[in-house]
Amino acid sequence: MSSNENEMEGSNAGVIIVGSANQDLVAYTPVLPTRGQTVMGTSFVTSCGGKGANQAVAAASIGVSPNGVSMVCRVGDDSFGQNLLSNFRRVNVIYDEEKVIAKGSAKEGDEGEETSSSYHTGVAPILVDTQSGDNVIVVAPGANYALAPSDVKESILSSSKKPSVVVTQLEIKPESALEALRTGREVNAITILNTAPAPEDWEMSDEFYQLADIVIPNETELRVICGRPPHDEEGNKDGGDVENTAEIEMAKELLNKGVRRAVIVTLGARGAMIVERNPDKSQEEPTVTFVDAPKDLPCRSLPVVDTVGAGDAFCGALSAYLDAGLMLDEAATKACGVASMSVRKRGAQDSYPTAKDLPDMLRVEGSSASGEGKPIISFVTGNKNKLAEVKRMLLSSEKVPFEIESRDIDLPELQGDPLEVAREKCKLAALEINGPVITEDTSLCFNALNGMPGPYIKWFLEKCGHDGLNDMLTGFEDKSAYAQTVVAFCAGPGKEVQLFDGRTHGRIVRPRGPLNFGWDPIFEPDVGEEVAKTYAEMSKDEKDAISHRGRSMAKFKKFLVDEAESICKSIGA
CATH class of the missing domain: 3.40.1190.20 (Ribokinase)
Structure with missing residues (x-):
C-alpha cells in the first residue's frame, strides 16, 4: 500500500x-x-x-x-x-x-x-x-x-x-x-x-x-x-x-x-x-x-x-x-x-x-463493544493502531451512525501537491473497494522549499534523518513550516471526493524529545506557549488539542454527523 x-x-x-x-x-x-x-x-x-x-x-x-x-x-x-x-x-x-x-x-x-x-x-x-x-x-x-x-x-x-x-x-x-x-x-x-x-x-x-x-x-x-x-x-x-x-x-x-x-x-x-x-x-x-x-x-x-x-x-x-x-x-x-x-x-x-x-x-462509541448493525466505511490502512486511533477520534463521543473497518490495499505512487494526491488516492481506493472509503495523508511542508518535502516526508526522514532535514534549510532564514493532514472521503466509485484539510503552523528546529516518534522531534508548533515544545515533547492531550491531524479529523467528524442522512443514502445504507 x-x-x-x-x-x-x-x-x-x-x-x-x-x-x-x-x-x-x-x-x-x-x-x-x-x-x-x-x-x-x-x-x-x-x-x-x-x-x-x-x-x-x-x-x-x-x-x-x-x-x-x-x-x-x-x-x-x-x-x-x-x-x-x-x-x-x-x-x-x-x-x-x-x-x-x-x-x-x-x-x-x-x-x-x-x-x-x-x-x-x-x-x-x-x-x-x-x-x-x-x-x-x-x-x-x-x-x-x-x-x-x-x-x-x-x-x-x-x-x-x-x-x-x-x-x-x-x-x-x-x-x-x-x-x-x-x-x-x-x-x-x-x-x-x-x-x-x-x-x-x-x-x-x-x-x-x-x-x-x-x-x-x-x-x-x-x-x-x-x-x-x-x-x-x-x-x-x-x-x-x-x-x-x-x-x-x-x-x-x-x-x-x-x-x-x-x-x-x-x-x-x-x-x-x-x-x-x-x-x-x-x-x-x-x-x-x-x-x-x-x-x-x-x-x-x-x-x-x-x-x-x-x-x-x-x-x-x-x-x-x-x-x-x-x-x-x-x-x-x-x-x-x-x-x-x-x-x-x-x-x-x-x-x-x-x-x-x-x-x-x-460501552464507548466506536469500540469493539459497540457499533453492531451500522453501515461500514473502509479506512485504507494496514496499521491496526492507526485504525483504532481513527475510530477513537471519529466515533468516541458523537452518535455517528457508521462503523469503520480497515482495508489494506495496494495503490500506485502519486505525484502532486498534498490535496491533489489525497483526491486521486481516494478516487482509486473507492474504485478498488467498490464502496465508501476514507484515506488519510500527512505532510510536513517547509515554506522556504515551497512546500517540500510535503507528502514525501516519510521517505525524506528515512534517508536524511532528523539532522538531515534541518540541514535542508541551511542558508535559509525562513525556518517556518506547517504540518498538514488531509482526510479524504468518497461514497463510492464515481462519487465526489470530500477533502478535510487540517494544518498546524510552526517551525523546524533541532530535534528535542524522544527520537523514535517520526518527525515529531523537529516540529515546534506555533501555539503561543511561554516555553515552546516540539510535538515529541508534548503530552498526548497537548498534541491532540492543536495537531493538524486532530483538526482535519474534527472537520470530517462534523461532516459525518451533519450529513449522516445524505451519506447513508449515497452509499445505499
Missing part, C-alpha cells in the same frame, strides 16, 4: 501494564481463620492472577481500548507460566515472547546469568470468605522480581508507537515500578500508580508521586502510605466513612507530595473518591468528587460473591477508558461499573466482563 503518513503521527500503543503475573491458588471457606486456627474450606480453584496481569486482562477484555493492551512482566519456565501466557493470548493481551520467561538464577547476585530459568512463576494463595466475599492474600513473587528497571525502560521505549497510558503496581521490585513511571513520563503517557500492596518493609519516596499522573490506593492502602494506623480513633475498620475530613486530607497529602493530576481512592461497594488538582490555577484547593457504578447497572440486584481482583478490575478498566478518550470522572464511573460486575462471580480474571457482556452504560 502506498503510504505518505508520518508513521508515528497521532497513533499510539494504547495501554501498557507493567507489573506482576501470578498463579492464584484460591480456597473458599465460610469463615476466615484467625492466627493459629485451621478451618475447613468448601472448594478450591486455581486461576490466573497477579495485580499487573489482572489489570491487563480487565483492560483488554472489555474491548474499549482503541489501541490495544500490552503487558510487561516475567514468568517462570513452568506450567503456571505457560498457563498465564495462554490466558494473555486468549484475551489479546500483547507480550514479548522472547523476554517474558525470566532468565538466570533466582539466587541473589546471579540475575544476569543467561541460563534456563530457575525462577518459579509467582504464586498467590488466597482465602475467600463465602459469606462476605472478603479475602486475604499472600504473594510469593518468584519471577516477578526478575523484571529489572532496564527491562521496563527497554520494553516501553521499544514500542513502535507511543503508549497513551502506562500503569504499574507494587508487586514487582520498587525500582522497576518507579522506572515504569519515569519512562511513561518520558514518552508523555498518562502514568498510573496503583499502590498495592502497600509498602511494609520499605518507604515510597516522593519520586513515585511526582512521576505519577494518577495514584490509586484503596482505603487501607491510603492509611498505610500516609503513615496512619489501620483503625481510626473509633476503632472502625479501614478508617470508617471515607467521606470524612481525615480521609480527604490524606488524599490531599499525596497530591502535595507531587502527584500530577489526581488521587483516586477505591471504596469497595461505595465506588471511588477522586481528589483532583483544580485546572483553574486561581483555585488552589483540589476538587473532590465521589463516583459509583451507574445506578441502572443490571448486576446491582445480584449478590456479591467474591471481591478478589475487584480493585484490579477498576484500575485496568480505568486505563482502557482513558485510552478511549473519556474524561477522568466518566472513566472512573464506568470503571466502577466494571468492578461491580466482577464481584458477582468467583475469581479474579475469570470474573471480568467481556465486550459482549457490557451493558450500554459501560
